[in-house]
Amino acid sequence: MLLYTTVGTNDLARAGRFYDAILSPLGYARQKEAAGEIGYAADGDVRCRFWVVEPFNREPATFGNGVTIALVASNRAAVDAFHAAALAAGGTDEGAPGLRPFHASFYAAFVRDHDGNKLAAVCEKPE
Numbered sequence: 001m002l003l004y005t006t007v008g009t010n011d012l013a014r015a016g017r018f019y020d021a022i023l024s025p026l027g028y029a030r031q032k033e034a035a036g037e038i039g040y041a042a043d044g045d046v047r048c049r050f051w052v053v054e055p056f057n058r059e060p061a062t063f064g065n066g067v068t069i070a071l072v073a074s075n076r077a078a079v080d081a082f083h084a085a086a087l088a089a090g091g092t093d094e095g096a097p098g099l100r101p102f103h104a105s106f107y108a109a110f111v112r113d114h115d116g117n118k119l120a121a122v123c124e125k126p127e
């Protein structure tokens with residue numbers, strides 16, 4: 001359904017370091033970088049699916065209340081590594097790794113980046 005998603009930042013260099021660290025355990029890496037934006041994708045993907053950008057309107061980046069971007073994790077260990085990497089990189093805990101009530105195998109962790117954007121890593125495989 002989604003082609004790509006973006007999060008805004010007020011410090012692209014800091015955000016790039018943060019996202020390099022937290023997306024790596026999920027199998028995503030920095031694939032493109034240009035003035036005002038960094039794109040992430042899995043190796044072999046035809047396009048970047050996740051972008052970190054300085055807002056195009058030149059206004060300060062803000063986060064959306066009620067917005068969460070959930071990223072697929074291949075296993076629960078990747079969810080754990082995502083959460084640990086986010087905290088080590090200065091992110092904020094919004095929900096430690098664990099099962100959630102959405103269904104029996106919904107294992108997720110929630111964090112916020114330096115700009116307040118809320119992200120989740122989710123593994124839906126039973127383990």
